[in-house]
Amino acid sequence: MKKSVLLISMVLAMPALAKAPVEDLGSGSADDRVAKLERILKAKQQTDFDMQRRLDSLQQEVLELRGLAEQQNYQINEMLERQRKLYEEIANLQSAPKPSQSASAAGAAAAVSQPVPSQGQSTPSPSAGAVDATLNETAAYEGAINLVLKERRYDDAITAFRSFVKQYPTSNYSDNANYWLGQLLYNKNELDEARGAFTVVVEKYPDSGKRGDSLVKLGLIAEKKGDKTGAKNLYRKVIQDYANSAAARIAQQQLNAL
Incomplete structure (x- = not known):
């Protein structure tokens, strides 16, 4: 029975045994050989543990690098989208037809009928709420990312x-x-x-x-x-x-x- 256990242990420890001198394992009593195998197995387990720890560290570094890439891509896409909208607004202004005299008069009358904001008070843009929501969303996401990466x-x-x-x-x-x-x-x-x-x-x-x-x-x-x-x-x-x-x-x- 003891020989069977020893044989199984030797098979499981083959990667470590390959690095050990053959004469060390072949000499001595059975108890000595078992003790040597145990030391080799413990050394292998420690090596495997150290390797897993390094792999975990590398995985975390990859995760952080991916996060940085995501954050940069997000910012670039936001910048490109703002630039595209700006170009569209400029193109619309350039291509907009000039209003006729009657239309101008009607527009002027409508403007007069609207309440004039007091000094220091601005008229809010129709899309201001959407812009604020987008900015808040971006800030929240980037804040969470920074808690990890920075x-x-x-x-x-x-x-x-x-x-x-x-x-x-x-x-x-x-x-x-x-x-x-x-x-x-x-x-x-x-x-x-x-x-x-x-x-x-x-x-x-x-x-x-x-x-x-x-x-x-x-x-x-x-x-x-x-x-x-x-x-x-x-x-x-x-x-x-x-x-x-x-x-x-x-x-x-x-x-x-x-």
């Missing part, structure tokens, strides 16, 4: 993203906000809540660039929950729907390991 206040960021997805459910960045929320909760090992956030991205935003990554995260959560069949199905879906993507490569690696 201030590294992850618990506060969770609160901020929760507030954002609740207050702006139809925002163009709701999918990103839900993904960030899921990632932060996943890092805290709050798997059930993280799964809820990733599921929102998958089900509500089929065209989102974060959908493939969210499916991978759902697969990882399924693995941690012991649901290997569910994890495999999720990884296969990523590989099928997002072939040649970074998400598909991660899914393939996880699938191969199961």
Whole structure:
């Protein structure tokens, strides 16, 4: 029985044994060889732990870089949209027909009939409310991002993203906000809540660039929950729907390991 256990231990420790001198394992009593195998296994476990820790650190760095790219893209798109609207307004002013004399008189009469704002008081633009809402939405999203990338206040960021997805459910960045929320909760090992956030991205935003990554995260959560069949199905879906993507490569690696 003891020899069988020893043989199994040697098979499991083959990667580590490959680096160990053969004469060290072949000499000495059976107890000595078992003790040496245990030391090798412990060293391998420590190496695996250190590697996983480095991988987690690299994953966090990638996450932060993606966040910066998203923030910059958002700002660039906002600038381009404002520029486009400005050009349209200029074009409309240049192409607008000059009013006839009677129309001018009617316009003047209508202007006279309107109340004149008092000094220091301006007439609000019809779209001012929409502009303010957009600015508030942008500020809220960027504030939540900065809590992660600049201030590294992850618990506060969770609160901020929760507030954002609740207050702006139809925002163009709701999918990103839900993904960030899921990632932060996943890092805290709050798997059930993280799964809820990733599921929102998958089900509500089929065209989102974060959908493939969210499916991978759902697969990882399924693995941690012991649901290997569910994890495999999720990884296969990523590989099928997002072939040649970074998400598909991660899914393939996880699938191969199961």
